[in-house]
Amino acid sequence: MSRRDDEAPMRARVPADVERADRVAFGLTARQLVILTITGLVLYAAWTALVRVVPPLVFAACCVPILGAAFFLAVGRRDGIGLDVWLLAAWRHRRAPRQLVPSEGPITPAPAWVTTTRGPGDRLPLPAPLRLPAKGITADGLVDLGPDGTTGLVAASTVAFGLRTPAEQNGLVAGFARWLHSLDGPAQILVRAQRVDLTHLGDRLASRAPSLPHPALEDAAHSHAEFLDDLAARRELLHRHVTVAVRSTRSPGNTTHQTAETVRALSGCEVAARVLDPLDAAATLAGALNPSAGPSPPRGRPVPELDESEEL
Structure with a gap:
């Protein structure tokens, strides 16, 4: 074993608050300061209007729950987002049509x-x-998002990371980091899993086994069919589809260049990647809009099927 195989795996610490807004003053963000400032100004205006009518203690007692609600609205969080943003999204969802x-x-x-x-x-x-963000698919396979630019889709394979040596893992991590650093726009990695049923393959093998020219081949076919049935019964087999979406608000040519660079960079991580053409891009979008139907495999990587010439 070489010395490089004994090196420790690379570890990268990713902060959980990488998208947290900057603190402006008193440990509060600009959004939180705006909420508290508006609340304070409204209460001050109410006090100046009611100073001759309402006693100070009564007015202070009425202001305490209002200030508490404003502070909770400003600093509270729900599902990882600010409470004010969450309540606004809930209000929009409540008023949005259901059909x-x-x-x-x-x-x-x-x-x-x-x-x-x-x-x-x-x-x-x-x-x-129904208003979808995608306006259509161009002749180059790019998803037209209208004023938001275009998005290129790249189909990628997976890598058996846990079976590699520490040196090989470090090389894969370094290659993936180089791709991340090369991005100058938004990117998304979508991983969808679909259950794979092998029973129909076993049934086809068993039904065609008697027609094989030699008894040994027939026994091998029955044995392999039993193996597939047992594997399907004991394991939950999944077939994963990985799609990388690269978006650019510039010209479509820049998006095409970014997708080509993504394929080149991922190939350095031993990932088999290719840019989706218009037909594959349309199939990927259709699968994303209908998750219950399961993701449709790209035409370049079909689900294995038995052929007359490759039954064994």
Whole structure:
């Protein structure tokens, strides 16, 4: 064993608050200071208007819960985000329509003569037009996001990291770090897992085994079919699809360059990557919009199927 194989694996400490806003004053962010300042100004304006009517102790007693609620709203967090942002998102979700349909224009109400068990049709809540961030797919396979730029999709394979030596692991980590440092825009790594059923392969092997030209081949086919059935019964097999999305707000040519650089950089990490063409990009988006159907494998890497010439 070489000396490099004995070296310790590389460790990188990633702070959990990498996206935390900067502290401006008193350990508070600008957003928190704005909330507290507005609350203080509103209470001061109320005090100047009611100073001759309301006793100071009564007004102070009424201000305590308001200040407490403002402070809790400013510094509180829920699900990793600020409480004010969380409440605003909850309010938008509550007011958002529950039914969305694809439509180019506004949804027209039903005619007055349409009746249901709930009353006339025009009283029913109308569905809202479905507005997706993706406007379409270009001839180069880029996802057109309109004013938000374009996104290139790269299909990548996985790497057996735990089976490598410490030196090999360090090389993979260094290569992945170089790709991260080369990014000049947003990037996302999407990993989707789909259950793999091997029973149909075992059934096909068992059904075609008697037609093989030699008894030894028939026994081997039955043995392999039993192995596949036993493996499917004892293990939950998963097939992972890894997609890297690189977005750029510049020209589509810059996005194409970024996707090509992503493929080149990931190849240095022993990752088999390729840029998705328009058909594969459309299939990937369709699988992401319908997770219950399972991710569709790219055409370049189909799910293994038995062929007449490769049954064994």
